[in-house]
Amino acid sequence: MAVTVDIEAVKRRLIEEREGILEERRRLVEDTSRSLEEAVDEDGNDSHMADSASETLDRGIELSLEDNADHLLAAIDAAIGRIDAGTYGxxxxxxxxxxxxxxxxxxxxxxxxxxxxxxxxx
Ligand SMILES: [Zn+2]
Incomplete structure (x- = not known):
């Protein structure tokens, strides 16, 4: 049977994607903890209500991105596993x-x- 997909290239790409996501997630975690610290500084100041609301929203988006990253990492790991098992594609x-x-x-x-x-x- 002819192999139409360059499996080694696919694997390299998956590993690269995986590293990119890990790097992205590291940055995300740093950003999130930093904005949490900032939010604590502003605590008790009612004039920042609007700001806090948008910060909360931003944080929600960041966390869901983190969640997506986890799903994606799991999917990539599984794909690499399938390549190794010979069932990829x-x-x-x-x-x-x-x-x-x-x-x-x-x-x-x-x-x-x-x-x-x-x-x-x-
Ligand atoms: Zn099908």
Whole structure:
């Protein structure tokens, strides 16, 4: 069977993505703890109500980004695991090969586009 995907290149890309996310998350955690400190400094000052509200909102977004990063890291780790196991690129639901364009756009995809659509429809 001809291999259409350069699996080593995919693996390198996944590892790079993973490092990028880890780096991004480190920065995010630093930013979050810094803004928490700033918020404590302003405590008890009612004139900063609006500011605090937007800070809380920002922090919510930051935390959800962190949450997404965790999901993405798990997905990337799983994809690297599938490469090592030799099952990479097969849909985990119907076992058909996932389209190459899809893997290029989303190297950690676990399902083919048809199964993904079925899943999203519920
Ligand atoms: Zn499928």
């Amino acid at each position: 097969a849909c985990e639901r119907c076992a058909k090969p996932i389209a190459q364009e899809r893997l290029e756009a989303l190297p950690w995809a676990t399902k083919c586009i048809e199964c993904k659509r079925l899943e999203e429809r519920g």
